[in-house]
Amino acid sequence: MPAAPAYSPESFTLEYRPDQHLLIGRWLRQANLDELKTHYEALLASALAHGCRHWLLDVRRRRVGDAPAAEWFGQEFMPRLSAAFAQPLYLAYFAMIAHDQATTNPGLNANIQQGSIQQMHYHYFNQEGECLAWLAGRA
Numbered sequence: 573m574p575a576a577p578a579y580s581p582e583s584f585t586l587e588y589r590p591d592q593h594l595l596i597g598r599w600l601r602q603a604n605l606d607e608l609k610t611h612y613e614a615l616l617a618s619a620l621a622h623g624c625r626h627w628l629l630d631v632r633r634r635r636v637g638d639a640p641a642a643e644w645f646g647q648e649f650m651p652r653l654s655a656a657f658a659q660p661l662y663l664a665y666f667a668m669i670a671h672d673q674a675t676t677n678p679g680l681n682a683n684i685q686q687g688s689i690q691q692m693h694y695h696y697f698n699q700e701g702e703c704l705a706w707l708a709g710r711a
Contacts, residue, residue: 577613584611588622594707595619598630608641612649616656625659626707630666630700650692660691662710664703667696 579586583603587596597615615627635641653661693710697703 577610579610595624596628599634602634625661627663663694665696666700666703
């Protein structure tokens with residue numbers, strides 16, 4: 573298995589919690605598209621290494637719904653992510669917006685809809701505890 577891409581710990585942190593079988597990615601600042609690609613590749617590499625299908629993504633410090641990022645995620649990354657796992661994936665976004673607000677963004681809503689077709693479930697939350705509870709309730 574290839575090594576995870578290198579990224580700056582000043583922009584992104586990645587942690588695997590074996591007791592919860594949970595992968596946590598936190599953006600510490602705004603990231604450009606190339607950085608986001610590197611961060612998501614690191615998430616994928618770690619998820620594969622641990623067989624982890626539950627992700628908490630803290631995106632409070634970066635823009636969500638950025639059209640080029642949403643397009644890349646939906647068209648390029650999501651199909652690879654879906655193909656890498658035989659079982660459904662669960663991604664909880666700690667975004668300081670509620671799920672109904674996220675669905676009003678065309679790029680985010682398109683990814684939410686496409687994800688559900690590919691057995692990838694995304695939900696947006698404005699509290700980290702809600703993210704953890706939602707993830708804990710998923711098989």
